Amino acid sequence: MRPTADIAVIGGSGLYALLEGATEHQVETPYGEPSDPVTIAEVGGRRVAFLPRHGRDHRHPPHLIPYRANLWALRSLGVRQVLAPCAVGGLRPELGPGTFVVPDQLIDRTSGRVQTYYDRGAVHVTFADPYCPVGRRTLLDAAAGRGVSAVDGGTMVVVEGPRFSTRAESRWFTAIGGAVVNMTGHPEAVLARELALCYTPIALVTDLDAGVESGESVTQEEVFRVFGENTDRLRGVLLDAVAALPAGRDCPCGRALDGITLPFPLP
């Protein structure tokens, strides 16, 4: 029988497993294989899929993640709501390591990544508000319920990587309104929108990017260490949020393709 799930969590650096007693599924898509087999388990009465964004052995660097295959695979399993934890650098001194942020905006500074499913026809999705308002509220409430303070809102700047930013770039991202910076938030969010999925990031600050003012610059070791120190808190917030997400959707995300003629059917 074909496996199904309602909600997915796409795990970021350091979050390679989430669910206990899960079954594992290899999913094929027209865009190739997703980052890893998808694991599925029941949490709080909901069927939840987990997909480690980088693969469980972290073999996919941010610029080579099979983003289209990942979102397509999840939708083909029945998933309509996606929670997307990720590691980020803080671009403001008050957003130091260990801070959780539920961003509300995104600036794309990637280059050369395939960022659409629609190379034919006129499919222009609205993306003014890139994240699901219900998912954001649910994650913020789940964090509060666990006594984890999470910043409500902030702009996530997504860079191409895999290198970290220069101090000048980092200062510029702050000047243009960025709160946090990472390498995977785009095109994941827009591909979710193009499939009419709800998509909500929860960002864990692992470093102060290129030093914010005059501090030390970020290192890869620091990112993995701080993420590792916070995975238990993150896992708790995610599992509570999954159980609390409303089963029906009355947010705009599910209507993203209304009135648009698609060149092919969605799974």
Ligand code: ADE
């Ligand atoms: N992920 C975690 N920290 C980061 C940073 N400073 N820049 C880009 N991606 C990151």
